[in-house]
Amino acid sequence: MNTRQRPRSTPARMPAGSDSADSDVLQEARAALEGLARAGQDAIDQALSQNSQQFLASNRQQGGQ
Amino acid sequence: MFGMESELAVSGSFANGAVVPRDMLARWLMRMGSETLPHLQGFDDNGIFLANGARFYVDAGFHPEMTTPECTNPWDVVRYQLAGEAILNRLATLTVERHDAFRDVLLFKSNVDYQSGTTWGCHESYLCHNEPAFFHQQLLPHLVTRSIYTGAGGLVPAVAGIEFALTPRAWFITTEVSSNSTDMRPLLHLRDDPLNRSCSRLHLICGDNARAHLATWLRFGTTALVVAMIDAGLQAGEGLQLRQPVKAMRRVAADTSLRMCLPLLVGRAMTALDVQRLYLERAEAHLRDAFMPPWAPEVCNRWRQTLDALEASPEQCARSLDWAMKLELFRGRLSRHGYSLTQLAACNRSLARLAGQARRAAQLRAGHAELRTLDQTQQMREELRRLVDECGSERTALRKLLDVKDELLEIDARFSQLGDESLFARLERSGELRHQLPGVDNIEHAMEHPPLLGRARVRGELIRRLSGDPNHRAGWQCVIHRDGRYVDLEEPFTDAEVWSETGRPGWLPDEPLAMRRLRRRALTGTPPDLLQRILDGTRL
Numbered sequence: 001m002n003t004r005q006r007p008r009s010t011p012a013r014m015p016a017g018s019d020s021a022d023s024d025v026l027q028e029a030r031a032a033l034e035g036l037a038r039a040g041q042d043a044i045d046q047a048l049s050q051n052s053q054q055f056l057a058s059n060r061q062q063g064g065q
Numbered sequence: 066m067f068g069m070e071s072e073l074a075v076s077g078s079f080a081n082g083a084v085v086p087r088d089m090l091a092r093w094l095m096r097m098g099s100e101t102l103p104h105l106q107g108f109d110d111n112g113i114f115l116a117n118g119a120r121f122y123v124d125a126g127f128h129p130e131m132t133t134p135e136c137t138n139p140w141d142v143v144r145y146q147l148a149g150e151a152i153l154n155r156l157a158t159l160t161v162e163r164h165d166a167f168r169d170v171l172l173f174k175s176n177v178d179y180q181s182g183t184t185w186g187c188h189e190s191y192l193c194h195n196e197p198a199f200f201h202q203q204l205l206p207h208l209v210t211r212s213i214y215t216g217a218g219g220l221v222p223a224v225a226g227i228e229f230a231l232t233p234r235a236w237f238i239t240t241e242v243s244s245n246s247t248d249m250r251p252l253l254h255l256r257d258d259p260l261n262r263s264c265s266r267l268h269l270i271c272g273d274n275a276r277a278h279l280a281t282w283l284r285f286g287t288t289a290l291v292v293a294m295i296d297a298g299l300q301a302g303e304g305l306q307l308r309q310p311v312k313a314m315r316r317v318a319a320d321t322s323l324r325m326c327l328p329l330l331v332g333r334a335m336t337a338l339d340v341q342r343l344y345l346e347r348a349e350a351h352l353r354d355a356f357m358p359p360w361a362p363e364v365c366n367r368w369r370q371t372l373d374a375l376e377a378s379p380e381q382c383a384r385s386l387d388w389a390m391k392l393e394l395f396r397g398r399l400s401r402h403g404y405s406l407t408q409l410a411a412c413n414r415s416l417a418r419l420a421g422q423a424r425r426a427a428q429l430r431a432g433h434a435e436l437r438t439l440d441q442t443q444q445m446r447e448e449l450r451r452l453v454d455e456c457g458s459e460r461t462a463l464r465k466l467l468d469v470k471d472e473l474l475e476i477d478a479r480f481s482q483l484g485d486e487s488l489f490a491r492l493e494r495s496g497e498l499r500h501q502l503p504g505v506d507n508i509e510h511a512m513e514h515p516p517l518l519g520r521a522r523v524r525g526e527l528i529r530r531l532s533g534d535p536n537h538r539a540g541w542q543c544v545i546h547r548d549g550r551y552v553d554l555e556e557p558f559t560d561a562e563v564w565s566e567t568g569r570p571g572w573l574p575d576e577p578l579a580m581r582r583l584r585r586r587a588l589t590g591t592p593p594d595l596l597q598r599i600l601d602g603t604r605l
């Protein structure tokens with residue numbers, strides 16, 4: 001563990017006395033992340049070639065600026 | 066006023082499946098642009114200027130480069146960036162449609178090729194009154210830490226295993242300041258190429274090509290405000306100077322928790338989030354100052370919202386910022402392959418050990434020279450795979466990790482790919498992303514029309530009218546006729562088309578480029594004696 005890392009701070013702008021509201025927000029965020037995760041893996045399955053090594057070899061680039 | 070230049074990666078295949086040489090692809094794209102887009106040839110023979118005021122040309126390494134026109138707000142930068150992508154994608158599609166020899170032409174809005182260890186840029190320019198070196202101390206902490214919302218995401222290029230990076234480009238930034246842009250890429254580029262006679266141009270090359278509109282909008286909005294404060298004489302970065310800025314950029318880039326503390330020159334340490342918050346607070350304190358643009362309050366609002374979301378949990382930005390999107394995609398893919406973080410760490414250590422052996426073997430073959438050529442990098446990768454195959458009990462796990470890494474690299478490339486088949490486009494269609502901004506619209510219009518303010522409007526309207534005329538050429542600072550008549554665009558906010566005479570030819574056939582540039586520089590003032598003699602009588 002890097003000793004220069006700060007412990008996780010309290011998230012900014014948390015309204016006082018609203019635990020259920022916080023819980024709703026967290027649940028919403030989690031649901032959104034799960035939606036993205038599902039859509040992401042579906043999209044990857046459709047977009048990937050059959051052979052990543054070959055795809056990368058055929059896309060080699062020279063350096064620019 | 067500011068603008069962006071995006072270098073892209075390009076690849077393609079012939080109908081028989083063979084890879085098309087990239088120089089050929091670049092030439093075909095430029096040719097398709099000249100045949101199908103309203104344009105004027107660049108004055109320096111350097112690409113073409115388009116009717117929306119932008120420039121398209123082929124940069125070093127055969128990377129197609131599309132700029133935006135000069136813009137006056139971050140919405141326009143995003144709009145014209147998207148317009149440029151749409152133009153290039155259309156050129157790629159047309160190239161395939163019109164020539165049976167090609168099977169596909171693909172464009173990638175990326176910055177790093179992990180296979181060859183190379184990089185290319187997404188540069189930004191800001192109009193200012195002071196020379197670039199003036200911004201050094203006050204601006205560098207912002208450039209180092211803004212990666213937390215501007216980063217394209219990817220893998221750390223310098224390691225054999227799988228380690229996530231907020232911005233892989235960080236490993237190609239090797240110095241704080243430099244005039245070089247290919248060998249020693251700096252955080253702050255000192256090249257003094259003002260593009261007009263009364264102001265300076267701050268040219269930054271350390272940023273990423275991003276797909277998320279919010280990432281690009283924040284990059285330009287926040288940096289424009291910080292540049293404006295420094296240019297006005299404010300100490301916007303006071304007390305934030307980092308002890309080792311280049312190293313700090315990589316530390317920020319390697320830390321997905323955003324909790325890493327960066328040592329400052331004043332003796333304490335701060336996180337990237339804390340540094341950004343101080344810049345934001347200083348911008349907010351000066352919102353009413355005359356030098357601040359009218360959109361500054363909105364930029365500060367979104368800047369604060371984004372920092373708050375990142376501080377609460379970086380996952381909150383997984384639908385709006387590139388690096389956070391990619392991190393989720395990579396995590397999901399690793400999980401599907403059965404990898405936990407602990408397993409990854411152990412495999413990474415083994416691969417690091419083997420990569421060191423592979424590098425030493427490749428260096429021996431290269432005579433101990435630094436491994437710079439593409440072939441040498443490829444040799445090192447092949448050597449690494451060979452060492453993995455000889456590994457004994459670890460062989461299967463390490464071989465699988467290298468295969469998974471290739472898959473992640475393809476995911477990274479497909480994310481940056483232009484067009485409907487890209488991973489990013491598929492995610493957009495799924496409705497799960499939240500990166501879009503109100504006001505970034507009318508992309509079709511931006512493909513053909515310049516911004517409403519500034520010299521780009523005059524340039525764009527001239528180009529639309531004169532398109533294809535070989536007797537006229539365009540540049541950032543002028544549109545000029547062969548006989549020497551020209552429209553002066555030196556002043557960034559000029560809004561009138563005024564033709565002037567020089568009494569000298571605009572250019573001569575087969576004239577050296579240096580001579581042509583002298584003529585351009587002499588357009589708008591009385592040339593010094595030596596220059597006058599050169600232009601009058603002799604050629605260089």
